[in-house]
Amino acid sequence: MPEIDQSIAQHYHDRTKYDPQTLASKSHNLDWAKQPVPFKEYKIGADIDLKPYLQETVETVANKSDTQWWWRLSQLLFHSYGLTAKMPSMGSAVYLRSAPSAGGLYPAEVYLVSRGTPLLPPGLYNYQCRSHSLMHFWESDVWQTLQAACFWHPALESTQLAIITTAVFYRSAWRYEDRAYRRIFLDTGHLLSNIELAANIADYRAHLIGGFVDEAVNDLLYIDQEQEGTTAVLALADLLDVRQNLPLGRTALPSTTDTNYPSIPDGELLKYFHLHTQISSTTTDKLNLPNVQPEKSLEDKYNFPFCEKIPTRTAPIYWGEHLSELSNTIYKRRSTRAYNGENLNFDELKALLDFTYQPQNYIDQNLDPHPDHFDLNLIETFIVVSGVQGLDAGCYYYAPKAQELRQIRFKNFRRELHFLCLGQELGRDAGAVLFHTADLKNAIAQYGDRVYRYLHLDAGILGQRLNLAAIRLNLGVSGIAGFFDDQVNEVLGIPTDEAVIYITTLGKPR
Structure with missing residues (x-):
């Protein structure tokens, strides 16, 4: 039986972690006859x-x-x-x-x-x-x-x-x-x-x-x-x-938090988890919640002592008359398959962060200055810089409210990123790699087990804005959802209570 103090969301997260000691044993051959x-x-x-x-x-x-x-x-x-687009693949x-x-x-x-x-x-x-x-x-x-x-x-x-x-x-x-x-x-x-x-x-x-x-x-x-x-x-x-x-x-509305669940076989965990993070017609009656958005935090979560703080304020990306360039960018967006290892420049990184986290700067272009999210207070962003002109290599915390980078580790992590991203060269060759994280225990305390949906949805929303901003700037970009979970925190010095949700790599396309 699972540990009694671990909710189904935490149990799911821990059980689906990739680990270098066990990943090889979990590999399986795809049945192409059953491809959906x-x-x-x-x-x-x-x-x-x-x-x-x-x-x-x-x-x-x-x-x-x-x-x-x-x-x-x-x-x-x-x-x-x-x-x-239509791409040929294995005869189809x-x-x-x-x-x-x-x-x-x-x-x-x-x-x-x-x-x-x-x-x-x-x-x-x-x-x-x-x-x-x-x-x-x-x-x-x-x-x-x-x-x-x-x-x-x-x-x-x-x-x-x-x-x-x-x-x-x-x-x-x-x-x-x-x-x-x-x-x-x-x-x-x-x-x-x-x-x-x-x-x-x-x-x-x-x-x-x-x-x-x-x-x-x-x-x-x-x-x-x-x-x-x-x-x-x-x-x-x-x-x-x-x-x-x-x-x-x-x-976002909360669900219940379930700590009383059976032993769930592999292959059935996904469906069990989804069905048991649903909201019933009586759930919110018991919680008696007001129909208002949660207050936004006025402070960034981490203000590490003695770290260097680098401002990121910049001019917004221009999306064209009647948002024509946004339309074109959505149409031509592709996930980058390989980077050439060349450096980004700091102005490019600042522009990416501005479009992703500062939508209020785009009201003059007829973009919603306050698009909906589930709860961005729960999402944190760490950026590992390997090749950005004007920035030292290392791991930074991005503080969106202060609009600054706060360096927490000084090191070039290319080799470690290659390992953390399951040997994908995208991690090694990227100029910068963004990590979206969340304090899962705290998030569950606020929203119940359903918060696992909200965290990944919000990370995906942010990730797509990064995608589009990168393509608009003629950069390469690719999201990575397969990584060695616990090793990310260890290698990069990210606090252990921050569960890694999503990784986005950025670089110059090959």
Whole structure:
């Protein structure tokens, strides 16, 4: 039996750690005959083609209200999760999407819920990214059911559209087994970040909702919760309708904390963990929570004594007229496969940090200055510098509120990074490597075991902003979710209570 003081989230995290002594014994050969298809198909439903609107521009739709409405929805969905490339692979093809996914497995599904608009009847739609279309698979008013499942979140009171993201577990578990749960939520975080930014392009505001009755939303979508589960709900406020400029509601709600769980066999841990971090209709009644966001911390967590402090304030990245360069960047984003080992410059690193952590600097470019997260107070960022002109090699803590780097170790870690990233040359050859971490015990105390979802979603959201900023600056970037967990803390001098959530490598592409 597990230790009684260890919750299921902590148990899951510890059990899915990679360790150099045991990783080799856990390796397995993939059964390519059982490789999952990363697309969902419906045999019954009405298809709405969105492709024609991709040829339109802001100027061509300006005086055509109906065409403009469809163009905006088409832009939103394409920039969120649309197909951006077709790559040959082992005699077949792999379709790349606007949001990155570990191993190109794309576990996420995107659903659109309509309350009923003049152009889009009420009901449920699945976004078919292969054909860039909407499949209308359920034709009735389900909006009140969604509101009830989201505890009557204020963002759903006046909005007409909502996006629901889900995960098809086997798509990632086929390759990554139980540890796939981490990647599923990082991948979903990438997608949520894209939705938020794509909403800016299309004049929507995405209100993120992480606290919902899982079973109720799953039932709403007619999905089998053993195979697929809801990961997030987003109310879409139409910014061209002033009535939908809504006050922010609470993004994250807690679940229970489970310390009374059985011995769970390998291969069943992922599904057990997901099912036992759900919120029931009675959970929040017991907690009696106000419907407001948690207060933001005014101070950065770590202020190490005697460390050098280096300011990171800089001019914001320019994203083009009507965010045209943001649109282009989302379209051409690719994960870098190799770096050439050349140095970055400090101005480039500062610009990456500015776009990722200082969204208030982008209000003049029509970007949301306060995009939703689950709880960024829980996420910390450490940066290992191996090759950045103007910075000494070593490990730094990034203090986003003070906007400065605080050096905590003086050393070139290229060799250690190669090891920590499971022998991937991306770690060795990167100019800088970012580590997102969280005090898991403290996070569970605040939000219960469900916080494990929130931590990985937030890390994925930040990681995707890093992705896009790097591509805009013609840099290389690649996220890494496979690493030797405990050894990261030991090697880099990161406090032991900080669980490593995600790694992003940055460098000059080969």
